[in-house]
Amino acid sequence: MSTPLISVQDLNVEIKTNRGLLKAIRGVSFDINGGDSIGIVGESGSGKSITLKAILGLLPNNAHVSSGKIFVAGTDISTLDKKARRALLSETAGMIFQDAIAALNPVITVGDQIAEVPRFRLGQSKSESRQTALKLMEQVGISDAESRFGLYPHQLSGGLRQRIAIAIALSGSPKILFCDEPTTALDVTIQAQVLRLLLELRKNSGLGIVFVTHDLAVVNEICDSIKVMYAGRFVEAGNVHTTFSTPTHPYTYSLLKAAPDPDEAVHRLFSISGEAPNLTAPVVGCPFAPRCFAADDHCLTAEPALLSIATSASACFKSSGHDTWAASDSKSGVK
Ligand SMILES: Nc1ncnc2c1ncn2[C@@H]1O[C@H](COP(=O)(O)OP(=O)(O)OP(=O)(O)O)[C@@H](O)[C@H]1O
Numbered sequence: 001m002s003t004p005l006i007s008v009q010d011l012n013v014e015i016k017t018n019r020g021l022l023k024a025i026r027g028v029s030f031d032i033n034g035g036d037s038i039g040i041v042g043e044s045g046s047g048k049s050i051t052l053k054a055i056l057g058l059l060p061n062n063a064h065v066s067s068g069k070i071f072v073a074g075t076d077i078s079t080l081d082k083k084a085r086r087a088l089l090s091e092t093a094g095m096i097f098q099d100a101i102a103a104l105n106p107v108i109t110v111g112d113q114i115a116e117v118p119r120f121r122l123g124q125s126k127s128e129s130r131q132t133a134l135k136l137m138e139q140v141g142i143s144d145a146e147s148r149f150g151l152y153p154h155q156l157s158g159g160l161r162q163r164i165a166i167a168i169a170l171s172g173s174p175k176i177l178f179c180d181e182p183t184t185a186l187d188v189t190i191q192a193q194v195l196r197l198l199l200e201l202r203k204n205s206g207l208g209i210v211f212v213t214h215d216l217a218v219v220n221e222i223c224d225s226i227k228v229m230y231a232g233r234f235v236e237a238g239n240v241h242t243t244f245s246t247p248t249h250p251y252t253y254s255l256l257k258a259a260p261d262p263d264e265a266v267h268r269l270f271s272i273s274g275e276a277p278n279l280t281a282p283v284v285g286c287p288f289a290p291r292c293f294a295a296d297d298h299c300l301t302a303e304p305a306l307l308s309i310a311t312s313a314s315a316c317f318k319s320s321g322h323d324t325w326a327a328s329d330s331k332s333g334v335k
């Protein structure tokens, strides 16, 4: 088997908070290959953004990787100095965050912002980097790139600014694009345009996509595989269609039940009654057990590992009974 572009192995991240040490990520493992499209879903606070930030070396100052390894193109990044790590990461991965639009520099023209990495990191001349930027603007569907190159962010619409952010993320020619809720702040029509663009990039250039979202319909639309995150761990992983048709973790089952019809134009955020555990305290038992319709006493005493079942993986002692859940979920508490 070829080396994955990125391999995350048993990642643990701790964050110092004023409530104590938070075990935000607890044993996350996964591989990312070129052309993959992986959706990561889970409630607010489950650890989706911190997982991406740990991979990209962008953890906040109060957070650190307490154990586990991240390999980029086969190299353990903890063995590299900061400069080498940044160089390796930037040629492998680009990123767009939720506040990508706000992160644009208001006093530099959008063209120069896209040309920055080609010029100063890839060593292109001024005119070469301008050509690269114009090409990227066209690639992300910005018409009339020549005349828009010299505009400032505030002179463009929200949709165009989001495309600029994507062009910047692609400007180092990454093999994988990490997207952390990049469409949440956009209106539905622009969201659809951005998703279409990402699908095209994947099809035409084999770009791998890791897409964090609250929106299961978006995962359904653009991802092949899904990781469901709960309390700092992946609790279910598998092919999107299989997972959506036969979820093997009660949390996934409840999320899907709480989700609106994927075809509905307006997607609301899912909500399941109860709260996720406080991860500053030790985890005893399955962290989802207090909210779970299938839990029994055993679930309150031991935390299940993420184990393979057929082509999926599930961290649930009860996953073998998943075909009977529809009949037994009356206490699932889905609102
Ligand atoms: N800078 C920080 N300081 C303290 N705690 C933090 C910090 N950033 C994240 N956390 C905590 O780490 C946990 C994981 O946060 P993370 O941002 O990864 O959640 P998320 O799954 O991305 O949620 P959302 O869907 O709301 O974006 C949460 O409990 C959060 O409160």
Ligand SMILES: [Mg+2]
Residues within 6 Å of the ligand: 048, 049, 050, 180
């Ligand atoms: Mg987040």
